[in-house]
Amino acid sequence: MAESIMLDSQTEARRQAAKQFLELVVAGEIDEAYQRHVDLSGKHHNPFFAEGFPALKKAMIENHVQFPNKKLLVKNVLNDGYLVAVHSQIVLRPGEPGVATVHLFRFDGDKIVEMWDVGQPVPRDSPNHDGAF
DSSP, X not given: OOOOOOOOHHHHHHHHHHXXXXXXXXXXXXXXXXXXXXXXXXEEOOTTSOSSHHHHHHHHHHHHHHOTTOXXXXXXXXXETTEEEEEEEEESSTTSOOEEEEEEEEEETTEEEEEEEEEEEOOTTOSXXXXXX
């Protein structure tokens, strides 16, 4: 049974900002995503890239060049105060199962000031018939 939850306007704005940030990045509108939603003095925790949002932004631009047709399918958006988590499926190439991801954003006001992300490849032949989602 679905539960109806009333969200205050700041919480809903942060949920929408987190989701829109990812949607813009996947669409290749990376400059706009960062301009609208990120405090560039903040930090990210992706261990594969140098510290700082400018380094992550550069990596996202390179990823878009490599995978210009990737898709984002948002499954869940959760929040706890200034934290917002987006659970999604990212499909890099059509026909592939993609990656199950969780992006966790920390907001200060209306800007993302910290970000964590984790991903797990979705196997084609999983024994779990419930699926990754």
